[in-house]
Amino acid sequence: MSYEGPEFDPRPSPPSRRGRRALIAALVVALAAAGVAVQRAVGGDGDGAAPAASSGSPDARATPGGSPGAASGSPSVSGTSSPPASSTARPPAKRGPLSGKVVVIDPGHNTGNAAHTAEINRTVRIGNGAKECDTTGTSTDAGYAEAKFTLDVSRRLRALLEQQGATVRLTQDGDRPWGPCIDERARIGNEAKADAVVSVHADGSAAGNRGFHVILPGTVTQGGADTRGIVGPSRELGERIAGNFVRATGSAPSDYVGDGTGLVTREDLGGLNLSKVPKVFIECGNMRNGKDAALLTSAAWRQKAAQGISGGIVGFLRG
Template sequence: MRYDESPPSPESSSSVSPDRRWFTRRSGLAVGAAVLAPTLMAGWVLVQLTTGAGADDARPPRIVMPAAATSPTPASSPSAAAPGAKGPLAGKTVVIDPGHNTGNFKHTSEIDRKVDIGTNLKECDTTGTTTNSGYMEAEFSLDVSRRLRTVLEAKGLKVVLTHEAGTARPWGPCIDERARIGNEAAADAVVSVHADGVSSGNRGYHVILPAKVKGGAADTAKIVGPSRDLGERIGSNFARTTGSAPANYLGSGTGLVVRDDLGGLNLSTRPKVFIECGNMRDAKDAALLTSPEWRQKAAQGIADGIVGFLGG
C-alpha cells in the first residue's frame, strides 16, 4: 500500500500506464468517393523502477478499529460537468487523487520535506511501491484515476484530479496540498487511489476511512459518518465489479480500515476515503493490477460506489 502516506507493514497499507483513447477518422479518399458515390463508407481505426520505498513515517501507522458510525450526511485537471446534466448528480463535484507521482523517485529530497497534518509532521509524499517487475504504483493509480474520471464525467459529474504527473507536476503534490485541493473544490466526494506493497500471500482490496481526529488544522468530526458511507459503497461495488475479495491481512475480512495517521484524511473537510486496490507484491494480485482490462473494472467499481453515495 502506499498512499499519500505510509504503509502499515504486513498489517499496514499504502494507503496509474496511460489511458487508451479511441477515435475515428474518415479518409480523404473515402470522403471524395462519398460525393461521387454515396454508397461508399469509411472504416475506423483503433489506435508499463525498482522496489518502492517504504512508509512516509518511520514508525508503523496506527490502525484504529472501526466503530459503528452514523452517516449524515486550485486544483489540476478540472473538468466541466456534462452539458445539461440533470437529476441528483447535477452540479456535484468529485475529486480523484492518484496516489504518489511517477517522478517522486527522482525528487526524494523534495518529497522528504515534512508537512503539518494537524496531529504531527509527516513527509510531503512517498514514492509508492512497485510490482516485482517494476510497474509503479504511481502509474497504476494515475491510469485508474483517468479511467474513473471518464466514467464519472459520462454521468454528468464535474471531476478534478489532484495531479496528472508529467512535466507540469514532476513530483508530489504533498499530502496537505492533496487535501486542500478537495477542500477548495468543495467536493461532494474525494477518493485517493492506491495499491499496497506488503509481502506476498497478502491479497485483496481495502478501503481506508478517516478516524475521528482533532488537533491543529485537523478536525474530521463532520466527515467520519459520510466518509464511512462512501467507503462502504465503494468497497461493495469494487468487489462486485472486479471479483476481488476484501484484504486477507487486515480489516478482519470487512475490506474496511480506520486510520488516524494519514494527512490526506486528517486534513480533509470533505467526505474522503483511500482505496488500496490490491497488493503489488503478490504475483496473483500483480497480474490483475497490470491488466488494462482489470483496471477498467476497478475504475467502474469505484465510480459505481461514488455515484451511489451521491444519490445517482
C-alpha cells in the same frame, strides 16, 4: 488502385521545373500533416498513464503489513514544482444524474517523485503529527509502479464520472514533476468544496497477503485538523465503494487488515486528517502478491476497478 483504362497515359510527359517545385511543396505539406496525425495516434503509452519513473522503496509509513503511506499534497518548494493545472475542474462531459456534483480524485504518489527526493522528504503537518510531503509508492516485483497504476485508474474513473455529469478534478494528472504533498492534496478537495474525494492507491504488503481495502478517516481534532464532521459520511462513501468494488472486479476484501470487511479506520494519514469533505482511500490490491499483481497490471481489470469505485461514488452522491 488500378493503373489501367482509357484515362491512364503510361508515358506522361515530365512536369516543368515550376511544376516539380509545386509538386514537392505539396508533398512536404502532406507528409507533415500525416506525421502530426500519426503522432497523435500513437502518442500515448497504451494505458493512458504518464511514463513511469523508478518507484523507489515503498513508504516506510506503512499500514499493518507494509502498506505505503497516504499521499495528499503541499505547496511548491522553492519554485521547483509547476502549478497543478489538474486541480482546475474540467467541464462535465454531459448533463446527468451527477450534474452539479464535484468529485476530486487523488492519484496516489507521482511517477516523478523518485527524482525529487529532497522535495518529497520534507515534512508537513497532518494535524496530530508530521509526515513526509509524499513518497515514491510501491511497485510490482516486475517494476510496474504504483504511481502509474493510480494515475491510469484515476483517469478511467474521471471519464466514468464525467459521463454521469459530475465535475471532476484530479490532484495531479501527470502534469507536474513531483507531488503534490499530502497537505496540498487535502487542500485541493477542500477548496473545491468536493461532494466526495477518493485517493487511489495500491498496497505494498507481504507477498502472501491479498485483497483490497478502503481506508476511512478516524476522529482527529488536533493541530487544525477536525474530522468529526466527515467521519460518518466518509464511512458511508467507503462502504458503498467496497461493495461496488467486489461486484465490479470480483476481488475479495483484504485478508490481512479489516477483519474481512474491506474497511480500515486510520488516524495517521494527512490526506484524511486534513480533509473537510467526505474522503476515503482505496488500496486496490497488493502489488507484491503475484495474483493481485496480475490483476493490477491488466488494463481490462483496471477498467473494472474504476467502474467499482465509480459505482460507489454514484451511489453515495445519489443517496
